[in-house]
Amino acid sequence: MNAPRQGLFASLLIISFALQTFLLVLATTYQLKENRANQGQLMTSQLVADSLQEISPPNTVSLALIANRYSSNPSVASIRILSANNDVLATSGLQQTRTGEVFSRDALQNERKIGRIEITLIKPSIGEILRTEWIAIVLSFFLHVILWLAYRVIARPSRTEYLARIHNEMRLKNEIQALTEALEQEKSASASTAENETPKAKTLDTAQLLDDGKQVILDKQVIALNIQFYDPKQLLNSVSQSVATSHFNLCQIFLNKSIALCAQHYQIPTSTISIEEEFSAQGATICMSTEKPKAATCLLMISAVFQLLSEVLYKRYREEKRFVLQTRCGVSNAVDEMQLEAPQAAAKLCQTLSAKESAIHLDHTMLKNINECYQLITLPNPTNVLTRHAFMINGMNTPCAILAQKFRTDILKGKTPPQK
Known part of the structure; x- marks a missing residue:
């Protein structure tokens, strides 16, 4: 000691x-x-x-x-x-x-x-x-x-303090192990479900022509959440692949748990939420159908819960001097003027943000549904159509904040939503 x-x-x-x-x-x-x-x-x-x-x-x-x-x-x-x-x-x-x-x-x-x-x-x-x-x-x-x-x-810690520190480390290790096992089970369940289900065809609303005559079809009934790491010092390039992969897996576990809890709360089938890209150096992307009326609210709550989890993970790992990165989130639908699908638009929007920031680009109907829950401000220094019509999330009302904190606490305690 x-x-x-x-x-x-x-x-x-x-x-x-x-x-x-x-x-x-x-x-x-x-x-x-x-x-x-x-x-x-x-x-x-x-x-x-x-x-x-x-x-x-x-x-x-x-x-x-x-x-x-x-x-x-x-x-x-x-x-x-x-x-x-x-x-x-x-x-x-x-x-x-x-x-x-x-x-x-x-x-x-x-x-x-x-x-x-x-x-x-x-x-x-x-x-x-x-x-x-x-x-x-x-x-x-x-x-x-x-x-x-x-x-x-x-300054040497007492035996009680030393044992408390060992206990906290073991508890953190057990939590990570439990979340990792849960992720593996979810992957296995998703793989078996995918084999038995027939993929649904996407509804296509908008069709436009490029200058060369090729047709680009944008899906207007899908919104995407893109989560990226904020890494201005390029720390990802300086750590080993095993350390980076471990961090990606833990972030993916947090994201999966956030999706499960938020989908259950807003009564949205998880089949309408798809993980397009799991966590890597480029971040992660999930897409969601807008058929349900609270789809945008659910996706923003997933973003808020994950940001809270990411901040807890960042503070804890920083105290232990372990590798960790902060995150930023962007939510968007397709952008006709820039010929961007929802995942591409969300990723491009996310690149304009700093650590712990979140921004959205949604149509008027969805903005009206979430305006009561979230405080929005215009994105500073817009450079294109996407950023000109985007908003930065500056806060949320008390019920949403309490709900996000509850989900964060449940995930950190290892609680799993009941299976239906």
């Missing part, structure tokens, strides 16, 4: 130690600079006073002795005593080749310049400062190590 986010806390401690060391060196450098300035001014003043009588006339021996006495200070790199003509009268210093900060002062006698004193004080390097402050740096290092060890002890 390790403490959570140990790596992040260790990174913060490393940054803290580096910043503290940097500030320590910076403060020491500033303090040494202040001390060096005061020392340089004081030493030049004293050296001028001591050597003033020996400069004019110049007494090089006495000046050399005076300079040697001052250069015994370990902070002095070199000393030079110059005449009024800048001739060197005496030099001294144990580290004359070392650079540092130079302090100079003129030697004045009766307000007349008779010479100049130059003292170079050693400017310590970063390494020398670190060597002088090694005790503080080592203590800081041990303090950060103690904080690291204390965090591992204090």
